[in-house]
Amino acid sequence: MAHTGSTEPVRIGIVGLGTVGSGVVRLLVDSADHITRHAGRPIEVAAAVVRDPAKDRDCTLPAIPISTDIATISQDPSITIAALLVGGLEPARSMMVELLENGKDVVTANKALLAEHGPELFELARRLGRSIAFEAAVAGGIPIVAAIGECLAANRIESIRGILNGTSNFILTRMEEDGSSYAEALALAQAKGFAEADPSMDVDGTDATQKLAILSHLAFGVWVPWKEIPRTGIDTVDIDLIHYAAELGYRIRLVAVARRSNGRLAMRVAPALVKIGTPLAETRGAYNAVSIVGDAVGRMFFHGLGAGQMPTASAVVADIIDTVVGRTAITFRTTGLLSADTPAAKLAGGDASERHFLRIVVTDRPGVLARITGILGDHGISIASVIQHDPIATGDAPATSIPPDVALVIMTHSCPSSAVHEALLSIDRCDAVRGKSVCLGVLDE
Amino acid sequence: MAHTGSTEPVRIGIVGLGTVGSGVVRLLVDSADHITRHAGRPIEVAAAVVRDPAKDRDCTLPAIPISTDIATISQDPSITIAALLVGGLEPARSMMVELLENGKDVVTANKALLAEHGPELFELARRLGRSIAFEAAVAGGIPIVAAIGECLAANRIESIRGILNGTSNFILTRMEEDGSSYAEALALAQAKGFAEADPSMDVDGTDATQKLAILSHLAFGVWVPWKEIPRTGIDTVDIDLIHYAAELGYRIRLVAVARRSNGRLAMRVAPALVKIGTPLAETRGAYNAVSIVGDAVGRMFFHGLGAGQMPTASAVVADIIDTVVGRTAITFRTTGLLSADTPAAKLAGGDASERHFLRIVVTDRPGVLARITGILGDHGISIASVIQHDPIATGDAPATSIPPDVALVIMTHSCPSSAVHEALLSIDRCDAVRGKSVCLGVLDE
Numbered sequence: 100m101a102h103t104g105s106t107e108p109v110r111i112g113i114v115g116l117g118t119v120g121s122g123v124v125r126l127l128v129d130s131a132d133h134i135t136r137h138a139g140r141p142i143e144v145a146a147a148v149v150r151d152p153a154k155d156r157d158c159t160l161p162a163i164p165i166s167t168d169i170a171t172i173s174q175d176p177s178i179t180i181a182a183l184l185v186g187g188l189e190p191a192r193s194m195m196v197e198l199l200e201n202g203k204d205v206v207t208a209n210k211a212l213l214a215e216h217g218p219e220l221f222e223l224a225r226r227l228g229r230s231i232a233f234e235a236a237v238a239g240g241i242p243i244v245a246a247i248g249e250c251l252a253a254n255r256i257e258s259i260r261g262i263l264n265g266t267s268n269f270i271l272t273r274m275e276e277d278g279s280s281y282a283e284a285l286a287l288a289q290a291k292g293f294a295e296a297d298p299s300m301d302v303d304g305t306d307a308t309q310k311l312a313i314l315s316h317l318a319f320g321v322w323v324p325w326k327e328i329p330r331t332g333i334d335t336v337d338i339d340l341i342h343y344a345a346e347l348g349y350r351i352r353l354v355a356v357a358r359r360s361n362g363r364l365a366m367r368v369a370p371a372l373v374k375i376g377t378p379l380a381e382t383r384g385a386y387n388a389v390s391i392v393g394d395a396v397g398r399m400f401f402h403g404l405g406a407g408q409m410p411t412a413s414a415v416v417a418d419i420i421d422t423v424v425g426r427t428a429i430t431f432r433t434t435g436l437l438s439a440d441t442p443a444a445k446l447a448g449g450d451a452s453e454r455h456f457l458r459i460v461v462t463d464r465p466g467v468l469a470r471i472t473g474i475l476g477d478h479g480i481s482i483a484s485v486i487q488h489d490p491i492a493t494g495d496a497p498a499t500s501i502p503p504d505v506a507l508v509i510m511t512h513s514c515p516s517s518a519v520h521e522a523l524l525s526i527d528r529c530d531a532v533r534g535k536s537v538c539l540g541v542l543d544e
Numbered sequence: 545m546a547h548t549g550s551t552e553p554v555r556i557g558i559v560g561l562g563t564v565g566s567g568v569v570r571l572l573v574d575s576a577d578h579i580t581r582h583a584g585r586p587i588e589v590a591a592a593v594v595r596d597p598a599k600d601r602d603c604t605l606p607a608i609p610i611s612t613d614i615a616t617i618s619q620d621p622s623i624t625i626a627a628l629l630v631g632g633l634e635p636a637r638s639m640m641v642e643l644l645e646n647g648k649d650v651v652t653a654n655k656a657l658l659a660e661h662g663p664e665l666f667e668l669a670r671r672l673g674r675s676i677a678f679e680a681a682v683a684g685g686i687p688i689v690a691a692i693g694e695c696l697a698a699n700r701i702e703s704i705r706g707i708l709n710g711t712s713n714f715i716l717t718r719m720e721e722d723g724s725s726y727a728e729a730l731a732l733a734q735a736k737g738f739a740e741a742d743p744s745m746d747v748d749g750t751d752a753t754q755k756l757a758i759l760s761h762l763a764f765g766v767w768v769p770w771k772e773i774p775r776t777g778i779d780t781v782d783i784d785l786i787h788y789a790a791e792l793g794y795r796i797r798l799v800a801v802a803r804r805s806n807g808r809l810a811m812r813v814a815p816a817l818v819k820i821g822t823p824l825a826e827t828r829g830a831y832n833a834v835s836i837v838g839d840a841v842g843r844m845f846f847h848g849l850g851a852g853q854m855p856t857a858s859a860v861v862a863d864i865i866d867t868v869v870g871r872t873a874i875t876f877r878t879t880g881l882l883s884a885d886t887p888a889a890k891l892a893g894g895d896a897s898e899r900h901f902l903r904i905v906v907t908d909r910p911g912v913l914a915r916i917t918g919i920l921g922d923h924g925i926s927i928a929s930v931i932q933h934d935p936i937a938t939g940d941a942p943a944t945s946i947p948p949d950v951a952l953v954i955m956t957h958s959c960p961s962s963a964v965h966e967a968l969l970s971i972d973r974c975d976a977v978r979g980k981s982v983c984l985g986v987l988d989e
Contacts, residue, residue: 126698126840136765137697139878234695240841242695249871250679250687252582253571253861320581378847381826395571395858396685402823402845413840416698424878426694426871433584433869 109138109423110145112172112203114194115185116165119208119235120147122412123182124160127419134416138423145178146171150185169194173201180422182415183207192216199229204427206418208235208411211300214309214325217316221437230431232418237310238263238387240410241403242417247317247391248434254393256318258358260542263310265385265406266294266301267333267353271370272383275341275350281334293385293406303332304353304368311355311368315444316437318391319357319364323444331369340458340537343508344372346486347456350380354542363447371540372456378402379542450515454483454541457509457519459526460533463490464502467531471507474529478522481512504533510541554583554868555590557617557648559639560630561610564653564680565592567857568627569605572864579861583868590623591616595630614639618646625867627860628652637661644674649872651863653680653856656745659754659770662761666882675876677863682755683708683832685855686848687862692762692836693879699838701763703803705987708755710830710851711739711746712778712798716815717828720786720795726779738830738851748777749798749813756800756813760889761882763836764802764809768889776814785903785982788953789817791931792901795825799987808892816985817901823847824987895960899928899986902954902964904971905978909947912976916952919974923967926957949978955986 113120124144127134135141146164148171164171169190172181181203185191191212198205205224207213213220213236224231234244238261247256262268266288273284285302288294300306305325312325333353344351349372357366373380378400382388387405392398404410421427435441461467472482490503511519523536558565569589572579580586591609593616609616614635617626626648630636636657643650650669652658658665658681669676679689683706692701707713711733718729730747733739745751750770757770778798789796794817802811818825823845827833832850837843849855866872880886906912917927931953956964968981 122840130698130700130840133700134698137879240844242691245690245695246687249866250690250862251858252865253575253579253858255575255578376826378823378826381821381823393858395567395575395854395861397849397852397855399685400845400847402847404842407842409840410842413696413698413838416840417695420697421694424874426874429869429871429874434582 106140108141108143109180110143110178111180111182111419112145112175112178113147114169114172114181114183116147116149117184118408119411119415120182120184121160122408123184123415124163126409126412126416128161134420138420140423142419142423146175148172169197173197173203178203180204180206180419182419183209184415185209186211188212188215192220195220196223199224199227202227202229204230204422206232206415206422208233208415210236210306210309210313214312217313218322218437218439218441222439224431225438230422230427232422232427233313234418235411235414237313238389239265239403239405239407240413241387241389241401241405242414243314243389243401244317246399246401247314248430251391251393251396251399254395257392257394259314259318259356259389259391260379261311261314261355261389262352262379262382262387263355263389263405264301264304264307264353265387265404266298267307268382268387269293269385270302271333271336271341271351271353274336274338275345278338280338281336302334304330307353307355308368311357311366315357315364315366316441319444320441321364321444322437322441323364323366323446327446329367329369333370335537336370339506343458343486343506344456347372347484347510348375349373349541350375351539352379352382354379360447360451363445365447365451369540371542373542374544377542377544448517450517452513452515454513454543455511455516455519456539456541457511457523458537459507459509460504460536461507462502462531462533463505464531468507470529470531471526474525475509475511475522478518480514480518480522483510483512485509516540551585553586553588554625555588555623556625556627556864557590557620557623558592559614559617559626559628561592561594562629563853564856564860565627565629566605567853568629568860569608571854571857571861573606579865583865585868587864587868591620593617614642618642618648623648625649625651625864627864628654629860630654631656633657633660637665640665641668644669644672647672647674649675649867651677651860651867653678653860655681655751655754655758659757662758663767663882663886667884669876670883675867675872677867677872678758679863680856680859682758683834684710684848684850684852685858686832686834686846686850687859688759688834688846689762691844691846692759693875696836696838696841696844699840702837702839704759704763704801704834704836705824706756706759706800706834707797707824707827707832708800708834708850709746709749709752709798710832710849711743712752713827713832714738714830715747716778716781716786716796716798719781719783720790723783725783726781747779749775752798752800753813756802756811760802760809760811761886764804764889765886766809766889767882767886768809768811768891772891774812774814778815780982781815784951788903788931788951789901792817792929792955793820794818794986795820796984797824797827799824805892805896808890810892810896814985816987818987819989822987822989893962895962897958897960899958899988900956900961900964901984901986902956902968903982904952904954905949905981906952907947907976907978908950909976913952915974915976916971919970920954920956920967923963925959925963925967928955928957930954961985
């Protein structure tokens with residue numbers, strides 16, 4: 100290690116030469132002098148493993164031995180660190196196990212792998228005296244893993260709020276700024292390379308939820324299987340909702356939240372209204388943002404590119420440097436991340452109170468508003484404001500005597516989510532109500 | 545150290561029990577469980593050294609031996625880490641030397657000491673195999689030292705911009721939001737404890753400049769004596785300037801800037817116009833903010849409380865934990881901070897281009913505007929907009945035939961600062977110009 104005085108190059112293996120993998124190789128080559136200064140010794144890419152060696156690759160990359168066999172890295176004793184930069188669960192999981200069992204420290208950007216198999220992989224690494232670094236797995240270039248795990252170590256974290264999925268945020272920003280439909284904005288995100296051909300893990304909230312599970316472990320010292328976190332994606336957001344929110348002074352963002360609530364953790368990933376002018380509302384395009392409240396430090400806010408080749412590569416290489424100099428090993432051992440005795444998170448139910456934004460589409464006839472506000476009142480829900488909009492255009496249908504549909508947009512005062520959901524069950528059963536009503540949480544600061 | 549398996553308490557000494565020192569003791573006591581988990585072993589306050597033991601102290605603090613003699617810490621072999629939490633240069637410098645020479649690792653929040661004596665103290669620590677940690681010295685609770693030194697280690701940093709002095713920012717925000725005069729806002733800052741009885745180091749930009757010198761060393765690997773950095777304080781800002789800026793869509797902030805410019809570093813601390821809606825403009829009250837551009841990571845933004853008891857204590861305790869577990873020693877040795885071979889920064893002159901905001905007070909008579917814009921044109925300065933305001937009220941003086949004074953507010957297109965300053969020298973020599981004109985840089989993103 101550098102601080103022992105060795106200046107021999109460290110040899111690393113790269114598993115996966117996709118967008119992030121080639122970014123890491125490029126950064127290690129282009130910024131070699133700079134990186135050597137921080138690592139105390141040169142870092143040399145010794146070998147790469149890919150699925151399809153015939154695939155076209157960035158021809159500006161240096162010539163490195165490329166193989167399809169993980170053994171070319173795992174069995175090479177001169178390689179001490181492997182960067183595992185493939186997505187998905189398999190073969191990523193088996194590769195990580197093989198690398199650890201053969202004495203490699205691992206750096207990864209694979210949040211799905213950690214959210215799904217983190218506990219077993221971390222236990223294995225600890226048992227073998229190895230480390231796993233994963234700054235790049237959450238919020239790309241934002242050093243949020245180090246911030247929570249090290250810099251805020253003296254704090255009891257009260258809450259985390261984040262915009263953790265750049266694809267969703269890009270789509271919502273385009274809808275809001277261009278008036279595009281969800282489908283148009285998604286197509287643009289795909290054309291620009293911000294969304295995968297199959298964007299479902301991004302837009303259904305899976306990706307953000309897996310990241311929230313990892314951050315919550317760091318912040319609260321508990322483990323929560325990501326599938327237990329309530330999750331709603333942005334595929335439920337239409338352009339009308341964005342317009343109504345704007346009218347009230349809000350934008351819609353896919354927000355991941357974890358906060359202490361009566362000895363439990365209230366967690367969710369869902370579209371929410373965020374007040375214009377607050378930092379989350381000003382987070383646009385492919386940017387990510389994280390706001391953390393610690394008991395000593397107060398509110399901290401971090402903003403940066405959450406995805407993309409070089410921001411993610413920057414985080415991977417910082418982890419490689421930390422592993423070379425020995426900081427990763429220390430953090431991994433002292434904080435006991437994801438150890439066998441990590442307690443399971445106790446999730447709070449829907450009884451946490453906040454303001455809610457409701458959109459209820461109704462047939463425009465006398466008494467409907469009274470009926471709906473009556474049901475809300477019966478559930479103890481107090482209304483802050485109501486907007487009833489003009490009848491919804493029904494294409495070029497001729498005027499008839501059938502009453503048109505109108506949208507009721509209601510902002511409540513703070514009340515338990517459970518009460519709102521029960522009220523909406525009754526409301527959605529009313530004859531006059533069309534389709535399923537929408538309910539979003541409201542974040543005023 | 546924790547990672548060697550010891551679970552014995554680490555004994556630390558606290559030098560200075562002022563606001564920050566008592567915050568550190570309180571945090572170590574109140575959050576002991578949490579801190580022990582991160583440090584791998586308990587951290588125990590063994591002794592404190594103060595200037596005046598008779599002074600009233602926070603009676604909720606635990607009983608610890610208090611002395612006026614630094615030897616009670618430096619000569620106690622059971623104490624391995626000292627937190628040096630006194631301000632100013634002496635006796636802080638001598639105490640730091642004594643602590644290092646007696647084998648203590650030191651954690652400090654004293655930015656003046658590092659900006660003034662950093663190179664000699666860091667060399668001494670390195671020679672003795674000791675470390676100095678200083679996260680709390682810059683931007684309080686924002687973990688900017690770790691972010692630049694470790695998390696962004698793979699990046700070539702292009703620029704840093706920061707709001708680094710909470711007192712100045714509090715004063716500017718109060719003037720802007722309440723319409724207070726500078727003197728009223730300063731008095732309020734003092735009443736609220738945000739400003740010292742002698743606030744000169746804050747409002748004249750010294751504090752922010754010392755912090756910028758430290759951050760620039762971390763980011764650019766060079767050393768610049770803080771006195772060489774061009775510096776203007778907020779004592780030059782009056783309420784009229786704030787109103788004119790607002791009219792143009794800007795706020796005024798004390799901004800510390802360091803950026804690469806043709807192989808040199810352009811650095812300054814000065815009030816600047818920042819566009820409303822950008823993160824620096826939205827940084828209010830005692831908050832600090834830092835925006836960094838790295839070649840790989842792009843633009844990162846950090847926002848948090850930059851001063852105050854517990855945010856600063858949070859950073860000090862994080863450093864204590866890092867020192868206990870051994871991360872500080874690694875960082876200190878591998879990055880060669882402030883070593884003898886650190887090159888001196890080459891500062892750029894005033895030839896860097898940007899937009900400028902000018903306020904020129906003139907006697908309102910024919911031909912003056914033509915004269916002034918003519919001088920600007922002669923210096924190659926192109927004007928983006930001009931506002932000429934109504935005559936300045938001169939108290940309750942009776943109307944006379946003497947032409948009144950008016951303020952010309954001019955926004956230039958991008959041009960070299962040196963050209964603007966030369967033009968202003970000519971302008972200020974004109975008969976019609978009253979007093980010294982004001983020139984502020986403009987930050988549009």
